[in-house]
Amino acid sequence: MTVWSWDATVEAAIPEFEAANPDITVKFENVGSASDQYKAIDNALQAGTGFPDVAQFEYFAMPYFAVANKLADLSLLGAGDYASDYVDAVWNGVHFNNTLYALPLDYGQVVMFYNQDTFEKAGIAEAPTTWDEYYEAAKKIRALGDDYYISNAAGDIFLIMSLIWQAGGQPFSTDGNSVKVDFSDANTQKALSFWQKMIDEDLVTNAIGNWSDDWNRALNDGTLATQIIGGWMTANLPPRAPDASGNFRVAPMPQWNAGENYSAENGGSTLAILEASEKKEAAFKFVEYITHGDGVRPRVDSNATVPNISILESEEFLNLEDEYYGGQQVNQVIADAAANVRTGWQFPPFFEWMRNDWTDVSMPFFTNGEGDIFEVFANWQQNSIDYGNEQGFTVE
Secondary structure, eight states: OEEEOSOHHHHHHHHHHHHHOTTOOOEEEOOSSHHHHHHHHHHHHHHTSSOOSEEEEETTTHHHHHHTTOBOOGGGGTGGGGGGGBOHHHHHHTEETTEEOOEEEEEEEEEEEEEHHHHHHTTOOSOOOBHHHHHHHHHHHHTTOTTOBSBOOTTOHHHHHHHHHHHTOOOEEEETTEEEEOOOSHHHHHHHHHHHHHHHTTOBOSSSOTTSHHHHHHHHHTSBOEEEEETTHHHHHHHHOGGGTTTEEEEEOOBSSTTOOOBOEEEEEEEEEBTTOSOHHHHHHHHHHHHTSTTHHHHHHTTOOOOBHHHHTOHHHHTOOBGGGTTBOHHHHHHHHHHTBOSOOOOOTTHHHHHHHHHHHHHHHHHHOOSOHHHHHHHHHHHHHHHHHHTTOEEO
């Protein structure tokens, strides 16, 4: 059987899987980025040959393949029995139109990474627990100097989406072939208004993009004070900001209302079986092993961030102290965030297209200051509605 994935922990688990299943040989292929892989799968399915049995899909991309009947219903293979091992929000995320199409591979429960040293320089004694406190902290950070910001990548759609998600916004829904794309609900508008205020007052910057050399520099020297991002950042921050070792801490996402405890998702992926596969039973053994069975713990030991309750509630996981984060037991924050991701969120089946369109639609505002965030979302909404209808959906 063949597996397509960009996750090194999946490849590393194959020898142990094959040892436990001597009648199955796994061919692993990394065909490039996630977008490259999606295009390659589409092309292979159209050609009728060369497609994998198992493939990795981001949560927002899985519905595109599910709606076109390109993925197998895993409930027919027994995957429905595993619901109790996953946090509620992620289990919702592997369903589309009430059908189970994948199992969770990893997860991006959103938390706040903050540079405690920079906070102390700004006179901030504790991590902000609400977005109002975050706003006040941002002003103090900005006062440290021209290079200091509380956050970057102001135009990152997944950052903005995590604010909307956490606030209880429901801009998307799908029922059969009917899709809603509507950013007008009160909770979505609340999140957008907050972010517009942060931009208007020059408290966040779009000049520093994630994964850039400037990002690494700003994280290293403390001029970038926080990251509101998926918990997978716990493994990505140390190699990118080694000079900041001991300075960073992890806290819950600031809340919209004091006393609440909600998070959101930013990143993460699934494993699914293609409907065209003729080796579904063998493929499911592999998917089960990697996402639910004996392959999970070794992946966690290799820094995979998983949504399995069996891991998130284990003392070994929760009590681990991380020296990079000043000896903090960061997994306690990660586990709590995973358990409290707001449920009910849905991605439309053409969000991969929407993500690419976002870059074109948002650039005039986030790069040149033309218009405002509300115009950007209104234009993005209309483009998405037009595209969805052109693809045969009924979108409003």
